[in-house]
Amino acid sequence: MVTFTLNGQERTFDGDPDTPLLWVIRDFEKLTGTKYGCGVAQCGACTVHLDGMPRRACVTPISMIEGSDVVTIEGISGKEADAIKTAWAGLDVPQCGYCQSGQVMSAVALLQMVPKPTDADIDGAMAGNICRCATYHRIRAAIHNAANSMEG
Amino acid sequence: MTLHDITATRRGFLAGSGLVIGVAIAPRILAAAQTGVHAGGDPALAPLNAFVKIGTDDTVTVLSKHIEFGQGPFTGLATLVAEELDADWGQMRAVHSPTDNKVYANLSFGLQGTGGSSSIANAYEQMRKAGATARAMLVAAAAEEWNVPASEITVQKGRIQHAASNRESGFGAFAEKASRRTPPAEPKLKDPKDFVLIGTELPKLDTHGKTNGTAIFTLDITPDNLLIAVVAHPEHFGATVKSFNDAEARKIQGVVDVKQVPQGVAVYADNTFAALKGRDALSIEWNLSQAEIRSSEELAAEYVRHFGEPGLEATNRGNVEEAFKAQGLQMLDVEIVFPFLAHAPMEPLDAVFVKADDGSIDIYNGAQFPGFDQSTAAGILGLDEPKVRVNTQLAGGSFGRKAQFGSPYMQEAAAVYAATDGSRPLKHMWTREDDIRGGYYRPMYAHRMRGAINAEGQITAWEQVIVGQSIMAKADLDPTSVEGASNLPYAIPNLKVTSHNVQLAVPPLWWRSVGHTHTGFAVETFVDELFQKIGRDPVEGRLALLKDEPRHAGVLKKAAEMANWGGQVPEGRSRGVAVVESFNTYVGQVVEVSVGPEGAPRVHKVWCAVDCGVAVNPNVIKAQMEGGIGYGLGAVLFDAVTLGKGGRIVQSNFHDYRSIRINEMPDVAVEIIKSSEKPTGVGEPGVPPVGPAVANAWRRLTGAPVRQLPIVNIVSA
The missing domain is CATH 3.10.20.30 (Beta-grasp domain)
Structure with missing residues (x-):
């Protein structure tokens, strides 16, 4: 048990x-x-x-x-989660959407540890998440947007 | 018939509620929000025609005849309806339509199906007419209720108004009344100059559920008492089960049963892990007598032997043989071999079967050709087709994988379900290993290209021989083997293109952009190499040969302008260019490349220009270009499914069938050419140019032409 x-x-x-x-x-x-x-x-x-x-x-x-x-994605909360979800919607990141729960979870963890990630930080935290639709370009931009929205 | 000839028939869309047929009454457990994009209209949706339902709460739900797997038909089709309905974007919803090969036919195919980047192209007028019809019915209902002339009623942003009497209403109040009216024979469509939604970057309807985990895919359908089934497949194509021992598998806690099916050995269990563990515990002997036992290397050696033999003629203009005999020519002779490619959508193939009280069956799956799935399953289950309802679900990608004649995946899934007593709902799923090793690949191809340049530096002759499997299973010329080569856009006086069909036990399938996945690469690297040989700039050289192809030239010029072609390129980097038309959409790309840490190309930036006619949703178009670039680039850099010695499939998962990852994704800039041509598709056309553009940049950077794919294999060899 x-x-x-x-x-x-x-x-x-x-x-x-x-x-x-x-x-x-x-x-x-x-x-x-x-x-x-x-x-x-x-x-x-x-x-x-x-x-x-x-x-x-x-x-x-x-x-x-x-x-x-x-x-899990159903329970993730807090300011980083809110910022990531808002940024994801703002850029319409998902295509098929199947990988996006995992992408969001990795991105939220990144922001919790590194509030203002660089491109290299994003590569390091997100390279383990495959997106076959290759929405990476927007994932990167959305993480930067989320980080910026949390400032101040 | 071309896409441009398609006009919607009255029968196709002007259907009253009586024609909204085949709507499955889902078991209660599954009734809520199967797509994650909620249908509106609690409690009842009034159907105004087969494509539009309006709720008493003012929501407008569009029934998408095309599957949504990321390419955007929910948003695109809803945009077309909303435009003519004069709806507010906030009230729009979308769900998958039921399965019906007549009502929901893809007008390009004559049956229901998604593919060939056709969703927007074939639905453009049909969905606008569906919206205009619904609008006219709502207006007529309001006119009657308010006792005013319909001509005095206006509709804007979802509000029906009669200014003179100062009356106003939403759609919901008239939905029921409107649904009982006879649809107008010829609803009037807007002049494109009056569009308010088409051409704007409306937010996608399915983003929210795909961000917070609530979107439901086939794998997420979990009725009570569900059985999970996985099948042990052979590691050779064409192999069959000789014998098996399931004693160890049956000892696994949760394993319920083991049965042989035509495709292998099925393990049934109470949960997914038990099914997988049970499958691992099987001991199976395979019969290889009909199996493919040649390796990819051996196949390639056999392919190139066809180069010298007469082939199936696709194009023959001028006289190539004579032209090659001229004096003083510079010749270029090139052979390129392309590997098998798996589609590897994020969600491996899966389907859920649920029996209703009356013995009929609901199937839930990512159905790209739902009518085929329905008839295939009905045949295997021994039921009349109407007793099998295919409920199309959001799919975690496809890239062509789910569009199969004869529905071979459904043959397996239905056989697995048919082997049970049907008392429990069943989910059949493939693992990633099943997916990578499951065949239905982009076939292997070998190209031989010979080109001649005369003393004046003009390309006078071009011969191209293409060897590979016929995706369409043709004995004669398969247009999908030669598309992009047979209609070479460049003005070359002597052109000959032939092909050879090869028979293998490895099942072939279309893969995002079909023939253009290899012809685009071959043509665009070859022409570029010819230009390099004569010292001609690759953009200017192409433009000179595209005088009669203004849309090719348009996207090429635009991409070059975006990249500031001819300007300073950072030290250690080089640029390449390619332009490819596929599915009547024109895409030009410029890439900037350096030598990456693995010694393979590192692509820093892609500038992409696309001409797809009227841009219905520029946001979706840009997303499809970005995604197509990533998908195409990953394949060219990293991907091959190979048959090893004895024909065993080598790759099995993402560790050896690599996907492009975020650290390998270039920055992408997309611009859309303004156009009033009818809209064409964008799901596939972003893919073909990136590979040759990278190979062209790589050749100019390192001097090494790419004759074999993926590039990483050459570099590490």
Whole structure:
């Protein structure tokens, strides 16, 4: 039995301890904003925050997260999240949209750690998130816009 | 029939509520917001025709006959309706239409389907007429209610007004009444100069749900008691199951059943991880007697042998053979080999099957050809077609992958469902490995090009031989193999283009921009190399040969102007250019390249000019150019699916089938040529020019021409 918090609520899981957090979130908790894209931590579509840090849920066995705090796209909040979502909408970043939960989660974590990221900071934080529609150009601009909107 | 000849028929759109047919009554659990773009009109939507529903809350919901997978038809089609309806953008909503090959036919195909960058082109008049019809019906209803002449009523930003009597209303109040009226025979369309929404950068309708995680894709449909199924596939194309042992798989907690299906061995489980773990525990022996056992290298060697043989003639003007015999020619002789490419959409293929109480089936999937999916599934499930409802879902990309004649993916998914007793809803899903190894690739191609330059520095002859699979499964000439080469825009007096169809067990498919993925590269690198040979500037050289092609010339000039072509280029960098027309849209691109850390090209900047006729939504057009550039660039730099020794597929996931990432994405600037031509598509045309533009810059920077793709393989070889 694994106990953890998911978007602020205490949850337990007593199935196969090898089950990746991704499938616990999707199949058992029925939160579908977190996506499957590769299963091997290559694409970032499954990015969640684990104790405040971005984490690929597809390679995180549920047994590893006892006592941890998990936040998904459905539960992400705060000024960085608000700024990112507003900036994303302002530039109409998504195309197919499937990877965007993961993109948003990585971008929010970046702003929480680096309030005014450079292009190199953005490359470092976002290179693990693949977007096959290649919306990268707007992702970069939206992160800068979000950072600027948080000033002062 | 060309796209420009298409006119909407009265039957196609002037349908009263009686013709809004086949609307699936979804199981209650699935009823809410399946697309993440909420239909408006709680509780009832009054259908004014097959494409427009108006809610009592004033919302206008457009039924999109095209699947939304990022290319923007929800926004584009809603814009066309809103324009003629004089709606306010804030009241517009969009959902997928039901499946109906007649009512919701793509007018370019004659059946329902999305592809060929045709959504806006074929819907331009049809959707405007749908909006104008709805407007006329609302106005007539208001005129009757207010007892005033319809001619005195105006509509603006979603408000119906009669100035003389000082009356005003939203649409919702008249929706029900209007829906009972007979639609006008010929609704009057606006003069384009009066457009207020078309041509403006309206925000996309689907952005919100795709930013906060609420947009629902097929994978997200999770009815109670759902079974998850995955199939173990062979690692060779054409292989079949010889025998299998499922003893270990059945021991996995959560695995419910294991069954052989025509495509492999299916594992059914209570949750996704159990299904995957169960699949990993299978032991399968494959029969390779019909399998493709040649490697990509061996295939390439066989392809190039066709170069000397007579092929299927696509174009033959002037006399190439004679022209090559002239004295004093400079010749250029080039061979280029293109690899298989997987589409690798972010959401691998998937489908959900739910049986209704009456035994009929609802299928939820990212249906690019929903009618084919419906008939394929009905055949396999042994049901009449009306008993199978295909509910098109938002799809996590496609790039052509979901548009398949005969619906081979649905054949597998339906076979997996048909092998159960149907008592539980079922989700069939592919993993990324299934996707990369699943075939239906952009085929391998080999091109041979020979060109002649006379003493005056003019290109006098051009011969191009193209070897590869026919995507359309043709025995004779397949136009999709030669498009972009057979209609070479450059004024060269002697031109011959031939092709050879090759048979393989590797199933082929169109991949974003189809033939132009290879012909664009071959043509645009070859012409550029010819210009380099004669010391001609690649922009001026092209313009001289495009005298009779003003739209090609227009985008080329614009891209060159944006890039300040001929101006100072930073130390260590070089520029390349290409111009390609595909799907009646013209795109010119200039790129700036240096040698990157891996020794491969680092593309810093792309200047892109596009001429797609009337720009319905410039924001969506720019996004499609940016995305097309990233998609095309990633493939040219990094991507190949290769068959190894013995024919085994080498790549399996994003670690060895690389996608372009943010640190590799260039800065992109896009400008749209102002035009009053009918709108043409933008989903694909951004892709073809970037590869050759990069190769041209690379050749000028390093002296090394690109004869094999992806470029990273040559560099690291």
